[in-house]
Amino acid sequence: MRFVPALIVSAALILAGPVIGQLRAALQSAFPDQYRAILVTAVGACVALGVVIAVVQIRERRLLRYGLLATALAVGVGYAVVSRTGDAAVDAVERFHFVEYGLITFLFYVAWRPVGDASLYILPVLASLLVATLEEWLQWFVPARVGEARDIFLNLWAICCGLVFSVALYPTARFAFSLRRESRARIRRAAAVLTLVLAAFFHVVHLGYEIDDPEGGSFRSTYTRERLAAIARDRAARWRSEPPLTWSRYSREDQYFSEGLALVRLRNRCWEEGHMVCAWRKNVILERYYAPVLDTPSYVSATGHRWPVEQRDDAARRVETAEVAAAEATDESIIHTWSKPLFWAMVATVMALLLFL
Numbered sequence: 001m002r003f004v005p006a007l008i009v010s011a012a013l014i015l016a017g018p019v020i021g022q023l024r025a026a027l028q029s030a031f032p033d034q035y036r037a038i039l040v041t042a043v044g045a046c047v048a049l050g051v052v053i054a055v056v057q058i059r060e061r062r063l064l065r066y067g068l069l070a071t072a073l074a075v076g077v078g079y080a081v082v083s084r085t086g087d088a089a090v091d092a093v094e095r096f097h098f099v100e101y102g103l104i105t106f107l108f109y110v111a112w113r114p115v116g117d118a119s120l121y122i123l124p125v126l127a128s129l130l131v132a133t134l135e136e137w138l139q140w141f142v143p144a145r146v147g148e149a150r151d152i153f154l155n156l157w158a159i160c161c162g163l164v165f166s167v168a169l170y171p172t173a174r175f176a177f178s179l180r181r182e183s184r185a186r187i188r189r190a191a192a193v194l195t196l197v198l199a200a201f202f203h204v205v206h207l208g209y210e211i212d213d214p215e216g217g218s219f220r221s222t223y224t225r226e227r228l229a230a231i232a233r234d235r236a237a238r239w240r241s242e243p244p245l246t247w248s249r250y251s252r253e254d255q256y257f258s259e260g261l262a263l264v265r266l267r268n269r270c271w272e273e274g275h276m277v278c279a280w281r282k283n284v285i286l287e288r289y290y291a292p293v294l295d296t297p298s299y300v301s302a303t304g305h306r307w308p309v310e311q312r313d314d315a316a317r318r319v320e321t322a323e324v325a326a327a328e329a330t331d332e333s334i335i336h337t338w339s340k341p342l343f344w345a346m347v348a349t350v351m352a353l354l355l356f357l
Contacts, residue, residue, distance in 0.1 A: 006107035039092035068168035105162030119183035208335035216284035260293030
């Protein structure tokens with residue numbers, strides 16, 4: 001029963017991921033001028049409330065516990081600096097996300113507090129990282145959200161901050177640094193589960209293939225060249241009668257469509273920034289491998305994304321004198337071309353060491 005609050009809040013955070021963006025958009029639409037101030041105020045109120053509760057609670061071992069509280073605040077400030085994007089609204093949302101994972105870590109800490117040894121400082125971190133991985137994975141599967149391994153480890157800042165704050169607020173009778181045998185086994189099992197889930201997430205989201213095209217250059221995709229061709233034929237046939245004109249936040253995202261849209265955005269950005277070779281190459285890749293994305297009306301564009309003939313001819317003329325060095329200047333792929341068998345061999349080795357060493 002001690003784990004019920006932590007599990008409920010964790011499930012709510014994971015399952016609410018697809019609609020968080022919609023709620024933020026509704027808030028911003030209702031209060032366009034006050035949107036950022038509302039988020040900043042909410043985050044500030046949560047942090048202030050936590051600090052006040054901690055100060056009221058701290059009655060003994062004050063020097064150590066106040067030191068831990070100050071450390072937690074310093075970690076929070078460090079996170080704010082590292083994760084800053086320059087967009088005030090996005091940064092405010094990230095701060096709120098920080099508070100969410102701090103709360104989850106605190107709830108897992110309270111649930112494991114009776115164990116009475118150093119596993120109390122390890123198990124909440126592993127459990128919270130598992131929640132972060134599952135949340136990012138669900139975001140990758142649904143439209144309008146993005147799931148990346150980078151965001152999981154950014155959440156580690158919030159998790160560490162939440163753990164330090166939890167120890168300051170609600171310490172055990174004495175700080176234990178030893179591990180009982182059953183706690184070591186529990187940590188190994190939890191770490192093995194986290195390793196497996198993280199590896200599966202990374203395999204699905206970040207492992208792919210590098211495809212070389214004689215004119216478009218190399219690009220990365222989660223699909224092989226042959227699979228891309230097969231999917232293109234399938235989408236071209238399907239979208240003639242059922243174009244993707246609508247979407248649902250809890251529907252399955254079409255990753256082929258998303259890859260094509262990402263290349264469209266990169267092509268357009270290269271064009272706007274004057275990187276003609278980049279724009280031309282991305283357009284060639286789109287025409288050869290993602291033609292249905294260019295030609296089909298969708299909820300993103302009612303006219304598709306294919307360049308008009310005049311623009312394509314203009315790009316062909318301009319690319320002859322463009323600087324090749326800037327061709328890939330703005331490409332930011334999250335796909336890695338590591339060997340999948342080798343990757344899973346390493347994962348299996350780590351899990352074997354955790355479970356059987």
